[in-house]
Amino acid sequence: MNFQILDADYFRENERPVVRLFGRSDNGESVCCLVPGFEPYFYLSASGDLKKLGQEIKERFDVVKDIEVVERFEPIGYQETKQPMLKVTTFDPRNVPEIRDEVAGMIGVREIYETDILFRNRFLIDKGFKGMGWVSAEDDADVAKGDLLCDHAVRSSELTEVDRIANSPLKYMAFDIECLPHDGGMPTPDVSPIIMVSFAFEPAYNGHSTIVLVKKEVEGVDDDVEMFTKESDLLNRFFEIITEYDPDVITGYNINDFDVPYIVDRVNVLNESGAGIKPIVGRDSRNLSYRKIISRTMVSIPGRVVVDALPLIRQQFSLKRYTLRNVSKELLDREKLDVAPADMQEHWNDNGEKIRKFVDYARRDSELALELLLELKLLDKYIALSRVSGVLLQDTVSGGQTNMVEHILMTEFGKQGRVMSTKPDDETSAYRRKQNESLKGGAVLEPEKGLHENVIVLDYKSLYPTIMMAHNLCYTTVVKPGSYPEDDIIRSPSKGEFVKPDIFKGVVPSVLEYLLDQRVKTKQLMKKADDEGEYRVLDATQLALKILLNSFYGYSGYARARLYSLQMANSVTSIGRDNIARTEDIVCNRIGTVVLRDNAAYLTDEAGDIGEGDKVVKLSVAYGDTDSVFVHCKKDCDEEFAEDEFSLEDSALVGRKVASIVTASLPDPMELEFEAAAKRVLLVAKKRYAQWLFEPTNDGWKDKIKVKGLETVRRDWCELTSKMLIRVLELVLKEGDIDGSVHHVRELVDRVRNLDVQKDADIVEDLVLTKSFSKSPSSYKNKQPHLTVVENIERRTGVRPSIGERIPFVITAGKGLFVDRAEDPEYVREHNITLDVDYYIQKQMLPPVERILGVFGVDVATLNHDSKQKGLFDFDTSSEEKVETVKRVCRTGEQPSQQQDQKTQSSLFDF
DNA sequence: TCTCAAACCTAG
DNA sequence: TAAGCTAGGTTTGAGA
Numbered sequence: 001m002n003f004q005i006l007d008a009d010y011f012r013e014n015e016r017p018v019v020r021l022f023g024r025s026d027n028g029e030s031v032c033c034l035v036p037g038f039e040p041y042f043y044l045s046a047s048g049d050l051k052k053l054g055q056e057i058k059e060r061f062d063v064v065k066d067i068e069v070v071e072r073f074e075p076i077g078y079q080e081t082k083q084p085m086l087k088v089t090t091f092d093p094r095n096v097p098e099i100r101d102e103v104a105g106m107i108g109v110r111e112i113y114e115t116d117i118l119f120r121n122r123f124l125i126d127k128g129f130k131g132m133g134w135v136s137a138e139d140d141a142d143v144a145k146g147d148l149l150c151d152h153a154v155r156s157s158e159l160t161e162v163d164r165i166a167n168s169p170l171k172y173m174a175f176d177i178e179c180l181p182h183d184g185g186m187p188t189p190d191v192s193p194i195i196m197v198s199f200a201f202e203p204a205y206n207g208h209s210t211i212v213l214v215k216k217e218v219e220g221v222d223d224d225v226e227m228f229t230k231e232s233d234l235l236n237r238f239f240e241i242i243t244e245y246d247p248d249v250i251t252g253y254n255i256n257d258f259d260v261p262y263i264v265d266r267v268n269v270l271n272e273s274g275a276g277i278k279p280i281v282g283r284d285s286r287n288l289s290y291r292k293i294i295s296r297t298m299v300s301i302p303g304r305v306v307v308d309a310l311p312l313i314r315q316q317f318s319l320k321r322y323t324l325r326n327v328s329k330e331l332l333d334r335e336k337l338d339v340a341p342a343d344m345q346e347h348w349n350d351n352g353e354k355i356r357k358f359v360d361y362a363r364r365d366s367e368l369a370l371e372l373l374l375e376l377k378l379l380d381k382y383i384a385l386s387r388v389s390g391v392l393l394q395d396t397v398s399g400g401q402t403n404m405v406e407h408i409l410m411t412e413f414g415k416q417g418r419v420m421s422t423k424p425d426d427e428t429s430a431y432r433r434k435q436n437e438s439l440k441g442g443a444v445l446e447p448e449k450g451l452h453e454n455v456i457v458l459d460y461k462s463l464y465p466t467i468m469m470a471h472n473l474c475y476t477t478v479v480k481p482g483s484y485p486e487d488d489i490i491r492s493p494s495k496g497e498f499v500k501p502d503i504f505k506g507v508v509p510s511v512l513e514y515l516l517d518q519r520v521k522t523k524q525l526m527k528k529a530d531d532e533g534e535y536r537v538l539d540a541t542q543l544a545l546k547i548l549l550n551s552f553y554g555y556s557g558y559a560r561a562r563l564y565s566l567q568m569a570n571s572v573t574s575i576g577r578d579n580i581a582r583t584e585d586i587v588c589n590r591i592g593t594v595v596l597r598d599n600a601a602y603l604t605d606e607a608g609d610i611g612e613g614d615k616v617v618k619l620s621v622a623y624g625d626t627d628s629v630f631v632h633c634k635k636d637c638d639e640e641f642a643e644d645e646f647s648l649e650d651s652a653l654v655g656r657k658v659a660s661i662v663t664a665s666l667p668d669p670m671e672l673e674f675e676a677a678a679k680r681v682l683l684v685a686k687k688r689y690a691q692w693l694f695e696p697t698n699d700g701w702k703d704k705i706k707v708k709g710l711e712t713v714r715r716d717w718c719e720l721t722s723k724m725l726i727r728v729l730e731l732v733l734k735e736g737d738i739d740g741s742v743h744h745v746r747e748l749v750d751r752v753r754n755l756d757v758q759k760d761a762d763i764v765e766d767l768v769l770t771k772s773f774s775k776s777p778s779s780y781k782n783k784q785p786h787l788t789v790v791e792n793i794e795r796r797t798g799v800r801p802s803i804g805e806r807i808p809f810v811i812t813a814g815k816g817l818f819v820d821r822a823e824d825p826e827y828v829r830e831h832n833i834t835l836d837v838d839y840y841i842q843k844q845m846l847p848p849v850e851r852i853l854g855v856f857g858v859d860v861a862t863l864n865h866d867s868k869q870k871g872l873f874d875f876d877t878s879s880e881e882k883v884e885t886v887k888r889v890c891r892t893g894e895q896p897s898q899q900q901d902q903k904t905q906s907s908l909f910d911f
Numbered sequence: 912t913c914t915c916a917a918a919c920c921t922a923g
Numbered sequence: 924t925a926a927g928c929t930a931g932g933t934t935t936g937a938g939a
Contacts (some may be wrong), residue, residue, distance in 0.1 A: 017921095072921090118924085170916065294925060401927050441929030442923065464928095552925030569928075626923050627929085687922045687931055709932075716919060716934090782917050782936065817936075839914055843934080850938080 001154065001366065002136045003031045004168040005129060006248055007303050007392060011094065011284070017093055019123045021135070021159075021739075022150070022283050026166040029151035030514045032283060032303065033137050038123050039065065040096050041089040043072060043113040043419045044103060053108055054086050063095035064088055073418035075113070075563060076475050078499045082417060085113075093119035113419035117410070124390060125411050127159070131386035134162035147285040149243050155275055165537055167383060173247035173394050174200040174370035175238075177259050178362050179339060180348055181439045185798045195348060198362040198513040199372040205245045213237055213364045216348070218355050225241050225359060232275035235267060240287075242281050244412035249305050249379065250281075253369040255326045256308040257802070260299045262291050270505050295803070298398065304394045307379060309372045312397070320715050320770045321806050328368045330865050331376060336368060337361040360825045361803035380536060382759055384544035388518070401551040401820050404696070408548070418476070419563040432559035435566050439557050441492070442626030443577040445584065447683040451639045451732070452622055454633040455678040455691070456655040456797075458662075461671045462546075462581070463627035464553040465512045470667040472498050474506025475563045492571035493578045516669065519545040576626060583629055583672065586662050593618050593636065594654050601657035613778050615645070617654055618718050623683050630681060632659060648694050648701050649678030679703075680733045684710065684851055692733040705730055711848040715806070719766035721844050724748050728849055738856045745849050745863050752845065755837050767840055768825045770806045785822030793824055811839045818843075 003023035010017045019035040035640040043509070054067035067087040071082035089094055100115040117125075129135055137156035145153045178196040181186035199211040212225045213234050242250070252259055267277045267288075279288040283303025290299045292615040299306045314322055317331060325336040339347050339361045347358040373379060385396040389404035390411060396404060410420045424432065460466070467473065471490050477498040479489065479603050489497045503507070522542040529535040557562050557569030596608035596615040610616060622632040633654055635641055655674030678691040694701040705726070711717040712725045727744055731737040751760055770788040780787055786807035794800040802806060809822040813834040821836060828835070846860050853863070859875035 024931090291924085298924070298926065398924095400925080402925095405927080430938085432923085439929070444922085444930060551927060552930095556928085558927050560925085573929080628923080685932060688933095708923095711933095714920060714933095771939095776920080784918070784935090819935075 002026050002162050003132055004132055004134050006305060007394060008124065012092065012240060014345050014880065015091065017119060019120065023150065024170060024248055026168060028169050031152045032148045032150045034143065034155040034158060035159060038092040039089050040119055040122065041087055042096050042100065042115040043085050043087055045083065045085045045110045047110060048108045048110045050086055057088060057103060061099050063090050063092065065091050071417065075419060075421045076565065076650050078479050079479050085419065097883060112422065112827060116422050121407065128161060130390035131396065132383050133387055134164045138551045141736045142681045147447060149246065151285050165534060165538065168246040170172060171246065172202045172249045172370060173245055174251045175259065175365045176252055176362065176365040177262060179262065179765055180344060189262055190269050192265055194263065194361065196362045197234065198366040199241060200366040202370060210367060211241065212359055214359060221356055221359055222462060225306065232270050232277050238392065239278065239280050244486055248719055249307055250301065250438065251307045251309055251369055251373045254308060254310045256297045256299050257907050260288065261297055264288055281363060300394055305397065308374065309378060312378045313372065318715065321808065324365060327372065332371055333369060333745065334371070337364045356553065380540035380664060381543055384540035385547065388541065388544045388548060390861060401555060402558065402561060403549050404548060405555045408511055409507065409563060412511055416507065423562055424560060429559040432564055436557060436559060437570055439566060441573050443580050444686045445621065445624035445625065447623040447686060447689065449683050452632050452681045452683065453679065454634060454646050454651060456631040456651050457628065457675045457678060457680040458631060458655060458659055458672050459628035459675050461673050462516065462549055463576055464572050465516065466670040467514050468552065469509045469574050470670050471575060472501045472506050472509050472567050473571050474498065474508040475565050475568065477504055477506040478565055478567055478582065492574050494570040494574035496567040496571035512549060512552065513905055515545050519806050535572060580624055580626065583662055584624065586665065587619050587621055587629065587658060591619060591661060592658055593659060596650055596653055601653040615650065621691065622681065625687065648677050650663050652779065669691055682733065682852065690729045690733060705733060716769060716771050718769045718844055720763060720840065721848055723766065725848055726844060728852060732852065735760055738853065738858065741853060742858055742862060749841055749845055752837050752840050767810050767835060768808045770808045771806050773801055773803055773807050775803060783819040785819050786823045788819055789824050811836045815855050
């Protein structure tokens with residue numbers, strides 16, 4: 001029988017561990033496979049007589065089953081030979097943490113290794129099985145299920161890996177609870193009952209795609225509504241449905257921080273007074289439970305995967321707010337039904353439309369959570385990450401990159417006879433954090449500020465991974481500077497030294513090579529894939545490979561990593577900085593100009609004499625950040641090309657030529673790539689620019705405006721700013737229409753200045769700013785507008801928004817600091833409070849737009865011109881002139897006069 | 912008026 | 924069993 005590994009753990013049978021693999025088989029049954037015989041162990045290195053030390057340990061700890069002297073490499077640093085170590089095998093997995101400290105303290109013991117590897121991971125790593133990987137249980141003998149809640153239970157010691165791309169048909173279930181708050185505030189489990197629970201299923205459960213449990217008799221509701229008089233009966237049914245449906249994935253919105261803890265606490269409260277609820281949810285019949293780990297709640301259910309959609313969406317989408325309402329609207333274009341907390345009691349007490357609306361509202365929330373998970377394919381990426389890294393799905397979903405990188409490295413270390421470090425203690429990681437102050441990052445080239453035409457975007461494909469591969473940068477190759485002959489080492493600009501690959505090929509470079517290779521292969525398969533499901537899996541796989549490739553650098557400088565090497569991290573970035581500087585030099589100086597002739601690009605010495613039809617292109621680097629360069633293509637005389645003199649195809653020719661020349665000068669597999677051609681680029685500052693970009697696709701060029709770092713993409717600016725600025729950027733980049741921009745801004749400024757709350761309702765909505773409430777109020781050293789609002793809300797409702805939430809606010813009219821005048825938009829609406837239009841004009845609208853239009857000599861006075869004050873100069877000019885202005889600014893790169901004098905201004909447009 | 916640190920959010 | 928990394932711009936309020 002073949003099945004896909006969803007989850008793994010172990011239990012004790014006759015005081016011996018038996019691993020349990022939970023999964024779903026190819027015929028759709030849920031499976032639990034028991035695997036006996038795997039033993040826990042760890043390593044230690046010591047000075048002196050290892051055999052004797054082994055004896056001592058064996059005698060001192062009766063939980064030690066076996067001791068063996070083995071040869072292993074240490075985790076960090078190049079070593080010519082392995083050294084003897086002790087491998088300590090215990091009877092029970094929990095013995096390892098029980099005895100490790102005492103063992104570590106014994107005389108002669110230098111270091112202990114792998115004492116903090118979870119047994120289930122130890123099993124997966126040693127056996128080569130992967131999270132969401134397929135295995136075959138050969139001699140599968142059916143066993144009694146006992147407490148196991150799955151279709152099929154088998155026992156097998158002969159498991160083999162199965163190569164299969166497709167995923168098994170998983171069963172998804174979303175749920176959501178409704179509680180009746182005591183006083184309209186936040187419900188608390190000790191007093192507020194759970195009055196409804198809703199479910200959504202995929203596939204359907206007994207023909208139902210949704211179910212709502214209601215603690216009340218309601219008439220005229222759909223047939224998916226079940227009614228109860230006792231809360232405990234409702235809750236028992238809740239658990240019964242879960243175990244009967246037997247979902248693989250349990251989801252919901254904010255369930256980790258709210259629903260699950262609430263249910264657990266509520267069940268405890270009810271059971272204390274003898275309700276006798278059995279909250280069984282696990283495939284091993286375990287009860288629902290949660291653990292608080294430093295203000296974060298962790299939920300895990302044996303045999304299943306718990307996926308809270310909220311954190312996943314937070315991670316994946318940049319939104320101003322993450323309420324279910326907003327997220328559904330933005331990402332699904334679906335409306336949440338709503339019953340305000342304050343109206344819940346009233347709806348609940350009703351026996352007609354209102355209670356039915358309340359039921360519908362509850363049902364919709366589960367539906368939306370499930371839709372978010374499925375329609376946005378939130379899980380695809382994590383399933384792929386599991387299959388590539390080997391980590392169990394629950395751990396890829398709720399853990400970080402560390403998990404996966406360490407799992408991969410430990411697997412490789414194991415194969416090469418190298419032991420893995422334990423996690424660093426707090427002291428060590430604090431020390432490393434201090435050291436990291438010397439960790440330098442990527443280089444950002446000073447932008448040639450202003451508007452440029454015909455810019456080619458080149459970037460390095462996976463820069464940091466390829467640097468590590470090309471230079472054999474690894475924990476296993478790093479050596480103490482000066483300790484090896486020059487000929488044997490690679491030295492980075494940061495003075496890190498690593499042995500050359502012919503002496504020892506690093507584990508990290510090998511892993512990266514494999515991942516990169518897999519990614520290329522996966523992309524090839526994608527081109528051939530005809531089945532949509534298969535394409536989806538492959539696409540997720542290549543994305544997962546990309547994520548993993550890019551995780552290794554960050555991990556190497558992570559203070560809490562098992563493997564940490566500042567020397568390695570600094571070498572990666574120093575080579576990167578060197579590289580981009582070299583690239584700039586090659587482009588500007590060694591190449592300098594490119595000749596376009598007969599649809600091909602030539603270097604000047606390749607081209608020979610310049611003929612009639614030749615186009616000479618002068619190159620310069622206008623900007624670059626870490627792994628990219630923007631190459632400005634100009635005429636030989638340093639002027640911009642005329643409109644039809646330089647085509648997108650010309651850009652591509654030049655771009656590909658430059659990329660190939662630079663790539664040829666680089667060690668394999670580093671590669672500079674032509675990414676796109678920009679017709680116009682506006683460089684405002686480092687990390688702030690806008691491009692009118694043309695990307696090559698299978699059917700021609702696809703154009704778009706790409707904005708980086710400017711206010712349009714920043715969530716702490718109001719929508720009005722974004723909308724205004726995006727329009728201005730479009731006008732400038734596409735039409736070259738400065739006047740139009742000025743007009744547009746003036747018009748908006750006017751509307752805001754004379755804001756009519758009734759007439760300009762659309763604008764009022766766009767005046768809301770949001771900021772992230774990121775830490776406890778007491779740890780803020782300065783006042784913050786959103787903090788003012790948090791305090792206001794807490795004072796009024798008794799409920800404080802939780803840390804991590806984005807808080808919306810507007811600035812209201814009045815005296816004093818802005819911070820003190822920040823207010824909850826809802827409260828402002830309800831109480832008809834006046835907004836500070838001047839703040840919006842002076843602080844939200846004018847500064848961002850001035851930074852852009854300032855390039856063309858437009859200043860605040862021009863933009864803030866009051867339409868009611870007649871008599872100031874008229875701003876109309878013909879369209880050719882507008883374009884001319886842009887052209888002129890591009891061509892000469894001049895900084896037009898900043899004077900606000902009317903004549904100066906018009907003369908600029910008189911050009 | 913200028914300088915500084917805190918806070919936020921983004922680029923890569 | 925909490926957590927990949929650094930570089931950088933901008934706003935704000937406080938204080939010299």
